[in-house]
Amino acid sequence: MNASVEGRGDVIIVHIAGSVDGLTAEDLQRVFSSEVEAGHHKLVADFGAVDYTSSAGLRVLLATLKQTRSRDGDLRLAALRPEVHKVLELSGFTGILRVFPTVDDAVRSFR
Amino acid sequence: MSPSGRIVRPARREYLPELVEFATQGVRESGAGAETLHDIRLAVSEVCANVVEHGYAGEPGGSITIETAATAGRLVVRIEDDAPVFDPSLVSPPDIGSDWERREPGHLGWHLVYRVMDEVRHEPRGERGNVVILAKRIGPASAPAPET
Numbered sequence: 001m002n003a004s005v006e007g008r009g010d011v012i013i014v015h016i017a018g019s020v021d022g023l024t025a026e027d028l029q030r031v032f033s034s035e036v037e038a039g040h041h042k043l044v045a046d047f048g049a050v051d052y053t054s055s056a057g058l059r060v061l062l063a064t065l066k067q068t069r070s071r072d073g074d075l076r077l078a079a080l081r082p083e084v085h086k087v088l089e090l091s092g093f094t095g096i097l098r099v100f101p102t103v104d105d106a107v108r109s110f111r
Numbered sequence: 112m113s114p115s116g117r118i119v120r121p122a123r124r125e126y127l128p129e130l131v132e133f134a135t136q137g138v139r140e141s142g143a144g145a146e147t148l149h150d151i152r153l154a155v156s157e158v159c160a161n162v163v164e165h166g167y168a169g170e171p172g173g174s175i176t177i178e179t180a181a182t183a184g185r186l187v188v189r190i191e192d193d194a195p196v197f198d199p200s201l202v203s204p205p206d207i208g209s210d211w212e213r214r215e216p217g218h219l220g221w222h223l224v225y226r227v228m229d230e231v232r233h234e235p236r237g238e239r240g241n242v243v244i245l246a247k248r249i250g251p252a253s254a255p256a257p258e259t
Contacts, residue, residue: 022160023124052149054156055219062216069211083149090226091219092207 003031011110012040013103017049020057028057032064032075041073044106048079058091065097074098078106115180122163122173122192131156134177134188141181143249150227151186154245157220158190166194166241181249188245196235199224199243 001024006013012035020028035043043064047053065075077099080088088094100106118133120126134155138148159175167173176191205218225231230246 021156022127022164052152054153054160055216055223056160058219059216062211062214065211081145083146086146086149087153087223090223091205092214095208096211096214 011042013044015046019052021054022056025056025060029060036067041068041071042110043075046103076106078103117178119176122167122175154224154228157224162192186249190243193240
């Protein structure tokens with residue numbers, strides 16, 4: 001799993017590639033937490049290159065969602081592959097997270 | 112698809128990718144769709160991670176054995192450990208209906224295993240040890256999903 005960060009105005013995009021599982025979830029959590037602690041509370045997670053996520057990845061998303069919303073921000077997801085979207089749907093996460101077809105759509109939603 | 116195979120590895124996190132890779136190898140070679148491959152990878156990964164984190168729970172020396180068998184478009188994965196007996200069917204369902212402030216992340220792993228596989232069965236091996244049997248229909252990538 002690799003994660004790189006891009007800023008667009010006050011929105012931070014975290015581009016994620018690879019698998020988010022029990023071995024890599026902590027690394028992703030560190031990236032998100034570092035942004036929140038730096039005062040960046042409007043986050044977009046670009047899942048376009050994520051081929052797999054497990055419950056460990058879902059725990060990271062939930063923790064980051066709570067961190068950002070409790071600071072009047074949000075974590076929004078973009079470009080989910082169908083198999084990854086299914087995991088979120090089965091877990092009830094599509095009911096609490098906002099999901100967008102593209103990164104641009106997710107960024108625009110904060111404007 | 113390879114008809115069968117067996118692998119034994121120490122029950123440690125660093126061996127999970129190898130165990131999952133073994134269990135899904137035949138699925139990849141069969142040309143099954145990305146969703147089927149993801150489902151099986153997810154189920155095997157969640158079961159093995161639970162064995163490592165909650166089954167042995169730091170107890171050294173434990174192992175995980177995986178056997179796969181594929182017949183007539185159906186994959187069966189048998190996951191065996193020597194950890195204390197644990198029946199996953201007794202796990203409380205996760206909270207998937209609360210709003211974000213009340214949502215708790217627990218119990219999602221087993222929930223997903225039951226949702227993505229066609230069959231999930233647990234058998235105790237005695238006073239210690241568990242066998243979890245996962246089964247799923249393996250269709251070609253273009254095949255429509257079976258009606259349920």
